[in-house]
Amino acid sequence: MKSAGRILKEQKLLPRFLSGLKPGLAFAVLCLIGSLALRVAADDNGNESRRIDLPVPIGHDVKGLHLPVRNDQGKMDMLFDVETARRSDEQNIQMETSVIQTYNQQTEKPDAKIYLRGSTMNLDTEEIKTKDPVRVTRDDFVLTADSGEFNSKTRHGVVYGNIRLVIYNRNEFQTKSDADGQQQQSQ
Structure with missing residues (x-):
């Protein structure tokens, strides 16, 4: 250039x-x-x-794919563990039984895990879509839903269907109102 x-x-x-x-x-x-x-x-x-570049040839299955994704500073961003992956065309990868481990950007420690049964990843947009049940876990919550979409670049997602969220250690961040309507941190 x-x-x-x-x-x-x-x-x-x-x-x-x-x-x-x-x-x-x-x-x-x-x-x-x-x-x-x-x-x-x-x-x-x-x-x-x-850019995530999965080593999967078009039309072939790859079993036991373990793919670390690092950010521009070389720190671990995500870790894809896929039981079976098949590239359907140049942009799309079909993934079966996937676990995506995300990492906290400040502490570089494991953060949330996303469990997907069957999903499709578009390599151009880095969006992962599934119509199968989704499970997202972290130390302080478990979220389940009927389907979802996740963007691995922005680390944002949307879940659909019967959504269930279980929050652990709720007392650590729950606020209560006193008689005057003022919020107080519970202990």
């Missing part, structure tokens, strides 16, 4: 353009062009490094 400065230099437009400017302004223009080129290059590299 050519930078804007290189294109202007190749077409001999940059020297003519800069010669008409004051030295301080010419330097500022060169810095601006350079920073824009670096930003474009960084954006291109950042998107490629985060």
Whole structure:
């Protein structure tokens, strides 16, 4: 990818353009062009490094897939454990009996687990969709639903159907109202 400065230099437009400017302004223009080129290059590299690339050939089954996904800093972001995966086309992977372990970005410790029976992952959007029952667990809750959608880039999801949420250690964060209607932290 050519930078804007290189294109202007190749077409001999940059020297003519800069010669008409004051030295301080010419330097500022060169810095601006350079920073824009670096930003474009960084954006291109950042998107490629985060893309999930599953080693599954089109039309073949892969059993026992264990795929760690790291963020741009090299820290563990997610861990996919898939019993059976089949690539149906270039973008879509059919997954059977999957467990997705997410990791807390600050502590780098395991956070939530998502259990899926059958699901489809779109590699372009990194969205996982299922019409089968879903189970999401963490130390402080268990959530079950009839189906769901999850985005592994944004780490957000939506569940549908008969949704059940069981919260553990509720007293640690439950608030109660006193006689005046003021919220108080329970102990």
